[in-house]
Amino acid sequence: MTDAPVPTATPVPTGAPVTAPPTATEAPATGAAEATGAPAAPAGEPPSEPAPRRVLDGSRSLRLLLGLAAVVIACAGLKAAADIVAPTFLALTLVITIHPLQRWMVARRVPRALAAAICLVVLYLTVIGLVLAMALSVVQLGQSMPTYQSQFVALYNDSLAQLDRVGVGSSQLQQALDSFNVGSLFSAVQGFLSQLLGATSLFVFLLAVLLFFALDSADIPRRLTLASRANPAFVAALDSFAVGVRRYWVVTAVFGLIVAVLDVVALVFLGIPLALLWGLVSFITNFIPNIGFVLGLVPPALLGLLEGGVSTMLWVIGVYSVLNLVVQTIIQPRFTGDAVGVTTAMSFLSLTFWAFLLGPLGALLALPATLFVKTLLVDGDPRNQWVNTLIASNPR
Template sequence: MSERSIPRAIIVLLGTACALIVLFGLREVASIVGPLVLAMVLVIAVSPVRGWLAGKRAPVWVQVAVPFLIVVFVVLAMVAVLTVSVTQLAGLLPSYSGQFQGLLNQAQRFAAEYGFGNEQLSKALQSFDPGKLLGAAQALLSSLVGVLSSLFLIVVLLLAMSLDAPITAKILDSVRGERPGIITALDTFAGKTRRYLIVSTVFGIICATCDVIALYLLGVPLPLLWGVLALITTYIPNIGFVLGLIPPSMLALLDGGPKQMILVIAAYCVINVVFQGLVLPKYLGDAVGLSTTMTLLSLIVWTFVLGPLGALLAIPLSLLTKALLIDSDPSAKWAGALISGKA
């Protein structure tokens, strides 16, 4: 039976079923797949360092050790800052119980002035727990620490991939003539992923620095923690800015009242619009190669499959999937155009 004799609906259903099987299978082994993909992306990010050292004819062990140590240093620094800051946040939250109760009383008086039922409002407000006001922030930060706590596995994978990187590059170059489609697709994936990570990191650091300065001037506690969180959420497409804004704005509400919260929101919005809304797209260009809809869909899918790490790696994972399934197949150019949103 030829391919054309199979109804297209059957092909779509079978493809969808296979995709679901793969995604649910990956979800079952997310604790392994997540660190594996993270290690691969980090090795790709620092591969220009290895290429530069190779161009300088440095020994192979130097080509392996320098990129590896750079990545390990960055990961360890991130783990240390997040761990210490989350510990400080956990000790700080109970001290705001009084401020929280005061805000509830103000809300009750405000609602009573405008004719809202005091009894219904009291029941609604009593359902809030002061310890849960920043629960979302603690859960997010704890998830990030949990992801990075698989440090041993990540470091081992990084070391293995760093050792194999020079050999892998030679092998791929040797088969380029036999499999030009897949090798070109993988090269494109690596290049786009590297550019996306580098540009996002540079502008993420700039935005995070501005956020820390703004929070420090406004007197919001733990500005360094919220700056690191803003940097991390830079890699989460579409909703990253909101996730990075909620915790410091809630803490500002408890610490200084509604006025301080509004100032924090305004500062974050100005910084985000200037850098991530106007400047970042100009330098990032078409590095992502995904439409807005596909970016949001990839965020949902990979978060479901891999959890918080899937949200951070949504773009690289989607680029890898696109390279393997679409870019490597000349007959799938129409699908690539739909996914990228470009004719």
């Protein structure tokens, strides 16, 4: 057996610089740079931002843009289908509101189909009764308006005198009247008739949707139980929405009735005609947040001006304002609690937004629709709970 040769160290020439071998930490970095083909950073310059972070920021911006585009498309679709979406959502909220009556009857061994039919009859009587009451009130108002002809003439002459004092003469008014186009009046009447026909079709569609929702409501509890096995958080959010929208409609109706009764008493005391009509208008407009009070105030205030002059009109405005401030602004929110639970600014913006998308019914459904969207996008996803701290009236 021969011994293996022992390697000898290579002699280093005198005066040559001695370099240390690369360390373990430097070698992989050099190899990674060579493997990826990335250029090495020049000495003295900070390293550039890692590529994964840039990709992450780019994907986040892309998701934001896609989300905004989806919102715009969804809003355009809602506006185009407003005649279907608005009455359908109204019917859904009404069926949800009356569902405790059905549950109470089923608990007392009433057949589910019979309980659903009874709830449907109650809804039909309520909706048709309100519409007929409004129609009869409008007819009554039209029949009583000719009796105020002398008051209108006196008010017209007084207005002309006031305008003449501020420099607007009768000749200028006559020019304005001469420039009035009669064709525009007919177009306005035609537009009103078309809107009336559209409202009638919406009403019939609402009754049909109520029928189908009421029939399907008997099987909804079982379906929600099955759905909760797959997504319990989302089903819990839907249950919270049902409780909130039910509390909103019931509390708003109760306080609207209280305000309407007080308005009728005040109008009778002030001698304003058609007090019951204006009480009914006040009850219905109470469901419209923020501006409903103004819509219900204008007609009796004008009649107060015709009946008793400026002082009577101011009394009507004062009584309505006090009742709205005390009942609807101070007392009612304490009972609604977190039914909708959005700030005043968010309430007004939601009114404007839904009225723009869904028309007049959108103003009526503004807060329930906002609650429904919040349920889908915020309450149903634990990652989005932080949004409540920005829009909730009482954030926790």
